Amino acid sequence: MANEDQTGNFTAELVGGAWRMHFGVLSDYAVRLLERGYICVPLRAGGKHLDLAAMEYEPLHLRTLRKDLKELAFASITFQLAQKPPGGADIARWFRGFTGNVGIVGGFSNLMILDFDDDAGYRAWLAGHKAIANATPTAKTPSGFHVYLRTREPMVSSSLHFGLRRVGHVKALGGYVVGSPSSLSDGSSYSWVESQSPFDVEPQLVDSLGSLSLRPVSMLKQHYDRLLKRGFFERQ
Template identity: 30%
Template sequence: MNTLQQAQFWQKLGIATIPIRYKDKRPELKSWQEFQKRLPTNTELTKWFSGPFHNIGVVVGWQNLVVIDFDSDTEYARWQLWIARRPVYRWIRQTLQIKTARGAHVYVTTAQPAWNAKLPGIDIKAVGGYVLAPPSVHPSGVEYTVLAGNLPVRIEALSDVLPAELLAAHTQLPETKKVVSPVMLTLAAADDPWERANQLFEPDCDLIEHIKQRYRIEDFFTRLVPKNDRWTMTNCPFHDDKSPSMWVDTERQICGCFVGCTPQPYDVIDLYARLHNLSVQDAIKVMARLL
C-alpha cells in the first residue's frame, strides 16, 4: 500500500492520520493537534498524501488506540518471550506489529481510554501524540515495515499485555488531573516484575472485601467539595473537567462521572484499575500485594 492507501485504511478504522515530513518525525501541519479531535476529510487525505515523499503519522487515542513502543530489539524480544506464556497470546500475536528504526511498535485498542506511561525501555503512547507508521522512512533511512498482524487487537486493559506492577509504578497521570494514588509502588531492584507477573493467583471474595476496607475512595482525590455528610464532588480525572463533575459517595465508597466517563459507578478497585491501565483482576492483585 502507498501512503495515501495507508491513510485511507486508518480512516476506515476511525483513526486519524497526519502528514509528516519525509525522512523526518516533524508534522507538515502547523496545527496537527486538531486531528486529535476530528478525523481528516477524504479531500484532506488526498491533498496531504498524494505524491511519493511523505511520512505518515497515526494519531493515538482514537478508538482507544495505544501504541507500545519498544525502544530496542532486545526489549521487544524479551516482551515476545514473556507474552508467549500468557493466555492472551492467542490473540495478541495477531495484532499489528511494526519494525521501527531501533525496536518495534505493538498496536492495541483498550476497552477504556488509557494514559501514557514510561516503563523501562518501553514507551506507552495512549494520548496526546502520534507514531510514524508504514511506509514512513525514519531520518536514519530505515523504513517502517509490518512484522506481524494487520489490525490492532482489542484488549481489556494494558495489564493484559504488560506486567501490572510495572504499569502501576510508571503511569504518568496528567498534572492537571489532581489525583493522587495512595498506593504508588516503589519496586525493589531485586524484584523482577516480568517474572512475578507469571506467578498468578486467583483473588477470592475475602481478599476483595479486605482491599475495599483498606483503601478509602476519598483518599484518591485531593480537592473534594463536600455537599453533605455523604456526598462530595471533585474534578473528574477522566475528562478535561472545568467544573467538578465527579460525585463521590463516601458512605457506599463509590464514585462516578456525570458526563459519562464511568460506564457504571466505580468502587476503589475500578478506580485504581482505570488510573493505572490495569484490568480489574490485575488491579486486585497489585492492591493485594500492598495490604
C-alpha cells in the same frame, strides 16, 4: 510472501512487511487506513515531526525555534484529531502529492500503540504474551517494535515499563508514532510485520496496561511513592 490488494485506482503490494505503492498513491493508502480505524498524519521527510504546514497549520515552533511550542502543538493537535477525526477528504488533501513520512495517531477509537524502544524489551515482553502479540497489527521500527491494540477505556500517552525496566512509551491520546512506509534520514525504515498489517488483522482489545504485565511508571517508584504516602504521576 506478497499480498496484493486493489480498490478502485489504489493498488499496493505487501512485500516483506512493507507496502509498495503504485501510482505514488500515499493519499489512497492513508484514506484506506482511515477506513480501518487509523488516522494518518503527514510527517516531515526523513524525520518524526508532524508536518504542520501540510496539515494547514502554521508551524510556529519552526519560526520561533521553541521546543515547548512544538510539544504543545503536537500533543494538542493529535488529541484533537482523536476526538474529532478528519474525514477522507481531509486526509486525501494532506497527502496529495506528499513525499514525506506517515504518522499514525494514538487514542482514536481507543487505539493504544506500545512503542518498544529496542528488540530486547519487546522480546522480553513477547515471551509471555505471544498469543495477543501475534494476532494484532505490529510494525518493525529501526530499533524496536510498535504493537497496535485497542482498549476498553481511553488511555493517555505515557512511559512504558516492563518489570523493573523502562522499555519505551505508550502512544494513546496526545501521541502518535511513525508508521509504515516511512524512512528516516539515516536510511532506516518502518515496515509492517508480515501478515500483521492493519489490512490483515484487527487490533486486539485489552482491558489495560496491567493486563499485559506493563505499567506507565516503574514498579519501584510506585511502591516508593506509596511508602511515603504520596501520589504519583502516571505520565512520565
